[in-house]
Amino acid sequence: AQSVTQPDIHITVSEGASLELRCNYSYGATPYLFWYVQSPGQGLQLLLKYFSGDTLVQGIKGFEAEFKRSQSSFNLRKPSVHWSDAAEYFCALTSGGYNKLIFGAGTRLAVHP
Amino acid sequence: DVKVTQSSRYLVKRTGEKVFLECVQDMDHENMFWYRQDPGLGLRLIYFSYDVKMKEKGDIPEGYSVSREKKERFSLILESASTNQTSMYLCASETTGDHNYGYTFGSGTRLTVV
Numbered sequence: 001a002q003s004v005t006q007p008d009i010h011i012t013v014s015e016g017a018s019l020e021l022r023c024n025y026s027y028g029a030t031p032y033l034f035w036y037v038q039s040p041g042q043g044l045q046l047l048l049k050y051f052s053g054d055t056l057v058q059g060i061k062g063f064e065a066e067f068k069r070s071q072s073s074f075n076l077r078k079p080s081v082h083w084s085d086a087a088e089y090f091c092a093l094t095s096g097g098y099n100k101l102i103f104g105a106g107t108r109l110a111v112h113p
Numbered sequence: 114d115v116k117v118t119q120s121s122r123y124l125v126k127r128t129g130e131k132v133f134l135e136c137v138q139d140m141d142h143e144n145m146f147w148y149r150q151d152p153g154l155g156l157r158l159i160y161f162s163y164d165v166k167m168k169e170k171g172d173i174p175e176g177y178s179v180s181r182e183k184k185e186r187f188s189l190i191l192e193s194a195s196t197n198q199t200s201m202y203l204c205a206s207e208t209t210g211d212h213n214y215g216y217t218f219g220s221g222t223r224l225t226v227v
Binding site: 004009032034036041042043044045046049051090092100101103104105106 | 146154156205
């Protein structure tokens with residue numbers, strides 16, 4: 001069955017520190033992979049997506065993610081975190097078409113000044 | 114850019130009421146989705162629709178129904194609201210095509226059933 005696991009429920013980092021949010025997936029082939037961010041009380045905003053090709057994808061707000069087929073992972077990274085990055089982050093996959101988007105449980109990021 | 118609009122940001126309803134959550138997209142998309150978001154559970158699919166008058170159950174359809182009479186509008190209906198349906202509800206529209214493929218979400222409706 002298709003699934004997405006985000007092992008970290010909460011992460012706290014200091015402003016300016018680097019960040020890596022983990023995402024592991026279970027899927028029979030190469031899925032379409034997404035990272036979304038949700039600020040408090042808001043809907044979801046797409047940070048980046050991976051379909052095929054270069055396994056390192058760049059997104060908005062200085063985020064990047066690397067697809068590693070051998071590890072079934074799609075971890076999100078940012079070299080220097082800003083206080084405005086405090087939010088909840090969701091990893092998701094779909095096989096395309098009108099197949100459903102399957103989400104992980106989310107990782108809540110707190111940023112200390 | 115695709116815009117997905119959910120008509121209400123916050124709703125408070127009484128147990129047993131019939132509740133309508135409305136979602137409108139402006140890009141003539143065929144595929145639309147309703148998700149429910151709860152802490153620690155991420156987003157779970159309630160229903161989706163791939164065309165007018167077409168609908169498919171998602172993972173947690175019990176207690177919900179949907180309506181899609183026009184392509185741009187996808188409504189979620191709680192037939193008889195219960196307190197366990199207190200949640201954040203998110204609507205999404207799917208952009209197809211290789212380069213632009215993805216989902217656009219509305220801002221969400223936070224529903225409280227008392």
